Amino acid sequence: MTWPRGRMRAAVVAAPGRVELAELPIPEPLPGHALVRVDHVGVCGTDLELLHGTAAYVRDGRVRFPHVFGHEWSGTVVAAEGDPDGPAPGDRVVGQTMLACRSCANCQRGRRNLCLRLREVGLYGQQGAAAEYIRMPVDSLATLPPEVTSLDATLVEPAVTVVAALGTAGVGVGDRVAVVGTGTIGLLAVQLAARSGGHVHAVGVDPAGLELAAALGAETTYQPGAAPPDAYDVVVEASGAAAGFATALRLAATGGRVAAVGVPTEPVTGFDAGDLVLRGVTVYGIRHGLDHYGTTIRLLAEGALEAKPLIHAVLPLERAAEAFHLLEHGRNGAPKIILSLREGA
Amino acid sequence: MTWPRGRMRAAVVAAPGRVELAELPIPEPLPGHALVRVDHVGVCGTDLELLHGTAAYVRDGRVRFPHVFGHEWSGTVVAAEGDPDGPAPGDRVVGQTMLACRSCANCQRGRRNLCLRLREVGLYGQQGAAAEYIRMPVDSLATLPPEVTSLDATLVEPAVTVVAALGTAGVGVGDRVAVVGTGTIGLLAVQLAARSGGHVHAVGVDPAGLELAAALGAETTYQPGAAPPDAYDVVVEASGAAAGFATALRLAATGGRVAAVGVPTEPVTGFDAGDLVLRGVTVYGIRHGLDHYGTTIRLLAEGALEAKPLIHAVLPLERAAEAFHLLEHGRNGAPKIILSLREGA
Amino acid sequence: MTWPRGRMRAAVVAAPGRVELAELPIPEPLPGHALVRVDHVGVCGTDLELLHGTAAYVRDGRVRFPHVFGHEWSGTVVAAEGDPDGPAPGDRVVGQTMLACRSCANCQRGRRNLCLRLREVGLYGQQGAAAEYIRMPVDSLATLPPEVTSLDATLVEPAVTVVAALGTAGVGVGDRVAVVGTGTIGLLAVQLAARSGGHVHAVGVDPAGLELAAALGAETTYQPGAAPPDAYDVVVEASGAAAGFATALRLAATGGRVAAVGVPTEPVTGFDAGDLVLRGVTVYGIRHGLDHYGTTIRLLAEGALEAKPLIHAVLPLERAAEAFHLLEHGRNGAPKIILSLREGA
C-alpha cells in the first residue's frame, strides 16, 4: 500500500476551553514510521485537563494550539517505512503514548518509562489520534490479535499502567487488596487484582462506580470513610484525588504496599509521614506502564480484563465537544467515552 | 554465676518533665531470660519525647510512670536461664529494643520488625536500661566482639535501622545519595552510604553537623534550600522533621528511592503526591532494623561504621537530668549523649 | 485441661526397612510448649527415605531408631504451658516441621527457614506425629479455622513450600507457568499458579497424575520430552528427579525464573550452565515455606487450594506399614496417603 497524501479530518482543542473540528494535512512519510488509520479514540481526564488548560503541559508551554488530542486509540496500519519485522499494512494496532528518547540516562538503563526527554502522543510533542490518520514510530506500535476488538483496544493504554502498578506492588494469592477510585484505572485494577488471586475491596465516592466494581470482582465496596484502616496488603490509589491518596495510606496494613497511580493536582493535606514510617509502608509512584503493552493485549484477548463494561458511550468524531461535556458532567458508573472514526459510526 | 537479688540504682522519668534517680528491685529470674549489668546507655530524641509526654506511647497510656527509660545500651551478662547456645555470664552484649511476639501474623511470616504485638525495651511494656541491671530474653541479646567497646556499642541500636534503610533502598556503587539530617541516624547513614560506594551529599540545618558529615564521608553538604532537586538515586530521610520529609521527596531523582527513617510528629504540609507519581519515586517507610544486629556489630568491629565521632558527652547515671538538658539545648555537631554505669564514670 | 500422663500408641521406624507399632511415654510438660492430640498424619516421600535409610538425616546419624516419623499432621490441643495469646486447649492446629533456633545468624536476620541449627519434627531432633500425642513449642503451632477439616489440614505442610516457591518466583497474571512433576507438591503448585492468574502447563511421567493436574487447573499436559523448550516465564520443579531439574531449566524462557522445590538425590547429568547464563535464567532453591502457614491455611479455607483430590487413601495408624507400601508401590494419580488416629478410623 502507498502512503496516502492530502488532507484529513481531525478534532482539536483550538484554544483552552474550545473543541473544534479541523482539516489538517496527512502526516508525511518518515523513515522508521508507519501511518495508521485511526478507528477509535478514547477521551479521558487528562484530555479534560488539556481542554481546561490546567495540565502541566499547557501551563509550561509544551502544548501548542490548535492541539490534536487523543492518546487512547486503536487503528489499522495503512503504510509503513520501517522494520520488516514490525507491523505491516492491514495490521490492527494500538500505539504507545510515551515516545521515549532511547538515549537519555534512563532509556540507556532500560527504564524507558522514566525517560528524561519524553514526548507523549496527543499530549505534547506529537500529534494525537483524534484524526483520521496518525503517524507513529513503528516500534511504538503493538499489534492486536483478532480477539481484541478495535473498541475494546482503546482500553489498552490505561490498562498498561494498571499492569505496571500491580506488578510493582506484587499482588499474591490471598492478598487483601483495596482499590481507591472507580474510574477507568480503578475498575481495571479491580479486575486485575481479582484475577491475581487477591481479595479486592473497592473504595469510592460514586455508588454506580462501586456497583460496577462489585460486578467486576470486588468482594466488598466502601465509601472512603467506611473502609477499615491498617488492613490491606496492597492498595491501588486510582482516584487522582488528594483525599484518595490520604485514604490509600490509611488503608495500607503495617508492612503494606501502596501503588500510587492517580495524579493529584492539589497537595495532600495533613499527610502523616510518621505513620508511614512507623507502620513500615512502601509507596510506589507508578509512572506509566510503557513496558506492558504485550501483556495487556494478551490479558484482553483472554478475557482476563474486560473492556466493554467500562464503556459509557461511543460517539462519532464530529461530536467530540459533546464527548468532553459528557465526560465532565454526565458520568455515572461506566467511565469511558469513545470517539469513533469508522464509517457510519 | 548466680542471679543477684536485692535492689539497684536506676534513672527514671518520674512524671512528664521530671527525671529522677530511684532504687528499684533487681528483676527476678525468668526462664529464657538473662540478667545483664548495664555498662552504658544512650539518651536520644525518643527519650526526650517520653520526658515531654509527647510520645504516642505516653499519650495512649502504654507508658506508666515512674518509667525506667533507656533502649540504646550495652552491658555484661551476669546470669542466664536459657538457651545453652545463647549468651553466657561474662559475655558483653547489646540488647534489642523490639521484643517481637513470635506469634502474630507478621512474626509468623518472618517479619518481626512489623510485629503487631510489640513491646519495646525502655519505651513501653518493658523496663529500660537506665539502671544497674536489665532483664532480657536471651534471644533478644547480641554478643559483642572485643573490637567493639562498650561505649561505641550504644550506637548499635540506632545503626541497625540505618542498615535496614540502606539495604531496603539498595545503594549501588556510584549511586548519588542524599542524607537529610545530620543527627545520629543521619551521620551513620552518611558513613554507610559512602562505604557502599555511593556519592553522598549531606543536607542539614546545623553547620557543625554538616561539617561532621563531611568528615565522615559526605562529598558535599547543603542547607535544605540549596540542595539540587530531582538529583539523587537514593535519599535517606533522617531528620524526623516534616520539612525534611518534603525535602527528601524533592531531592529524589526520577525513578529514585527514598528511605524514610525519621518520624515526623507534624503533618507534612503541601505534600505533592502527583509529583511522586509523575517522577516514579518509591518511598520506603523504614520501621526499625531488628534483623540487622549481627551485621551492624560486624560493621562497627571492622571500622566500617565509626561511633566515636558521634559522641558528644559521657555522664554518670546520676547526672541523667543534665544529660536530657544537654541533649535538648546544648547540642552542636556530635549528637550523642551517653550515661555511664561504670565505677568511677 | 491438665496435661495427660501415661503411655500412648505410636508408629515407628524401628530400624531401616521396618515399620512397627510401639507404646511410648506421653511427652512431659515443658514451658512454652503444648501437648496436641494428633488427628491425622500424612506419609510422604521423605518418610520413605527415612524408612529406606537413604535420607541424609539417617546417613549422618541425626536420626536415632526407633524413630517416630510424621511431619504432615493436624490435631487438637489438649494442654498448653505458654503464651496466653497462643493456641489453647480445644484449638485445632497444625504444627510446623521446622523448629528454628531463634539465635543463629539467619534466625537473627528474620530468615528462619534458613536456620543454621534447625531441628525438624518427625525427621530429626524431635518426635514426629505418628503417635497419639505430640509436644510442640506453642509458637510452632498454627490454628485452623472451621472451614479446614482435619484431613485436609495434613496438606498444609507441603503447601507452605509451594506458597513460598510461587511467591519467590513471582507469578503474574498471564504468565506462562510450567510445573514439572504431578505429585503432592506439583498438584498444589498447579492449583496455586492457576489461581495466581498464570497459564499452567503440567509436565510429568504419570498419566493419571497429568489427568489430575488438568482437572485442577492445568491448561495443557505434557510428557517431559514433549514440552516446548525456552517457553515459560516461571517453572516449578516439583519432581525431585534429577531429570526433572534438567527439564525445568530447558523449559524456562529467556529471562525466566525456576523455583526448584524438588530435592534430587542423584546428580544432574549434563547440566548446561552456559545455557542458563546465555538465556539469563534465574534458579531459586526453595528451602521450605516456614513463613507461610497463615497464608496457606487461609487459601485452604477459601478453597483457593483443594486438598481432597490429592488424597489417595486414609488408613488407621495401625496400618502404617501398609501405608508405606501403598505409597511406594500402589500410587496412581492422587499422591497422598494419610494415617488417621481418630476413633473408629
Place this chain on the structure above:
Amino acid sequence: MTWPRGRMRAAVVAAPGRVELAELPIPEPLPGHALVRVDHVGVCGTDLELLHGTAAYVRDGRVRFPHVFGHEWSGTVVAAEGDPDGPAPGDRVVGQTMLACRSCANCQRGRRNLCLRLREVGLYGQQGAAAEYIRMPVDSLATLPPEVTSLDATLVEPAVTVVAALGTAGVGVGDRVAVVGTGTIGLLAVQLAARSGGHVHAVGVDPAGLELAAALGAETTYQPGAAPPDAYDVVVEASGAAAGFATALRLAATGGRVAAVGVPTEPVTGFDAGDLVLRGVTVYGIRHGLDHYGTTIRLLAEGALEAKPLIHAVLPLERAAEAFHLLEHGRNGAPKIILSLREGA
C-alpha cells in the same frame, strides 16, 4: 564533517584458525547511524572461540568468513546521521556489543539484554571493530568523559556485565563475596565488590592472577579446592569453567546468591541440585550488562574501577595474529590484550 568513502584496513578471521589483515570498503552512510574511527580494540576469549570455530555463532552458521572481529573497543565519531542529542563528530565513544531489536517481546518489556532477535557487534550480524572504521546505530554509542582514556575504555564492554552481575546479586556492606576466576571479568568483579563494601575473596587457578586480585582488593585468595564451602553471601562465577561453576555453588552460604557470568562450554559434572535446594541458594544467570554503560563509564572516570592493571600488552592492528597467540599461550596475571589503530602504535 563528511562521511568518508573508500577503503580501510581491517583484521579478520579469514577462516577457522586463520587471522589475516584485509582491505575492506568503509561502511556506507545509513540513517540513524554514526561512523566511528576505532582507536583501540580488545581481544578476548570469545574472539578465541570464533577463531577456533568452537563458538555457537560459528557452529550454527551465524558467522560468515571472512569475519571482522572486535567487540571491546573505543573510538572517535567522524560522522553521524542521526539524533541531534546523540554523539557528534569528535566525540570519544565506546559502542555497545548487543544491538537489540526494539520490537521483540523482551525489548518491548524494557529487557533489551534479553532481546530475542539480537545482533552482536563483531560476533554475528554486524561487522566488528578490528578495523579503521565501524558504523554504529547512534543510540548504541556511549560518550566518554576526558578522564577515561581510549585504552582504558576498551574495558567498558566487559565491565558492564560485572556491574549487572553485582547489581543483580546485590552486594551489601559487610557481605562476604567470593569471585571465582581471575581473568578480565573476575578482576573487575573483585574491584567492584570491594568498592561496594564487601569482603572479597578471590578463588582461582592462576597464582599471578590471584596476586593481582589481592592487589585490586581481595582480602584473601584461594585455589579452588582450598576455599571454604557454604561461606559466602554472594559468589560471582567468572571463570567460564564448568568446574568453576560447581565451585561457585559450593562456596555459596545457606541462603546465598550466585551471579553466574562465565559461560561454560562443557556440561557441569556431578551438579548437586538437591544441595542448591536444601541450602536455599539462588543462581542468577547474567546475560550481559547492556543497561549499564553509563554507570560503568562513570565508575572508570572516578577510579572506582581501574583498567590499567588488567592490560597485559598493546599491539598494533597489524600484529593481530600475534595478539591471539599471546592471549592463548602467553597469559599470566594481567589478562587483557589490546590492539591499537592509532598512528605509530
